[in-house]
Amino acid sequence: MVVGQNGAHQQEESVYNLIPRVQVQAPKPPRYESKFKSTVRESFKDGKHEHRTMGYADEPVPDPQQFLKKKQNESKTMASSVAKETSSKRDSPQRKPPVPSIRDVPKMGTRTEKNFVQTNALDVVMTVPKKPERNVVDDRFGDKFPIDQSGLAPKYVFKKNFGEVPVYIKTRRDEMEKAKQEYQAYVSDYFRRGAMREMDDNERQTIIDGLKKQWEDVHHEYQTLSVIIDTIPKRQHKERLEHQMQLLEKDIDLLEKHQVIYIAD
Structure with missing residues (x-):
């Protein structure tokens, strides 16, 4: 190869370049075919129907002896319609009562002996007033929270059994006293025998x-x-x-x- 002043590559002349060369193409390897090809094809076709979606290749001709008779398809149509109506009733939600019509006149002239004014006054008098909530404000923006559930207010000191000895401590004290008495009795018995x-x-x-x-x-x-x-x-x-x-x-x-x-x- 010779490089010119302009930087372009120029091919050097040679006698060997005049002889045409035959391009040899490598043979392709044989195509791979699985030995289970026939088995897979048979298992794939097993259980399938050829005319289920596209119909028969050759439409079968009806038998002249089995001609259509009168009311032959009515029983099938009625059975299918009854089944469809039953399924629709089963699936549909229960209907609410119809809206009253504009022409329906309500009952008039019914009166009651109840004195609503007196009843309301008695309800107001007998109602227990609601106790105000005990809240505490913790910042200057007025944010508040209940103080009873916060743990800041003394709650357990007002219980009836506050400050009393728990039951399990009394039971343990009685057990210790009983064990001490049994030990004293055991030692006294040894004293009587003169062993200790x-x-x-x-x-x-x-x-x-x-x-x-x-x-x-x-x-x-x-x-x-x-x-x-x-x-x-x-x-x-x-x-x-x-x-x-x-x-x-x-x-x-x-x-x-x-x-x-x-x-x-």
Whole structure:
């Protein structure tokens, strides 16, 4: 290819361009046909009628022996009309009574003994006046809302049972009192047998004081330990003192928490 000054492409002359070339067209592949073609066609035609919409291809000639007789189609026509009328009556809504005609004269001369003025006056006197709604205005534009349903007004404090102990708390209190009485009866039975005895206050206080004194001694020994614990015996001694103080604190807490303590002999 040679490009000229104006930018147009010019084809270079060649001997091979003078020989006409035969264009070879590739053969088309065979058309695909499914092997179920005949089966599908038969299943599609199955159950269909050829002359249902377009009529017969050849109109059949009526039989001369089966000629039309007198009043032969009246029974079919009457049956179809009765069925159509019945279905229309069933589907149509129930009709309202007709509008009275302009020539219909209403009943005249009927009078009543009721005194409407007196009845209205009694209704007004006996009517309970409507209570005004309790509303509250929350902005300068006058928008209001009912205060009773808003929760801003005290409502439950005016109930009859307000401030009283609930029933379930009374029931639970009675159950606890009953369980306590049963336990006291059980302990008294053991006292009679001599299997248990109750620790008096002086004995309990003496034990508490002794435990506290022992805790102070252990704590004093714990404070006298060296600051640097660099050997295994020192660490074991420190852990043993900490364990002793924890046990003493647990025993002191147990005795101070329970006022009544029973001892099994």
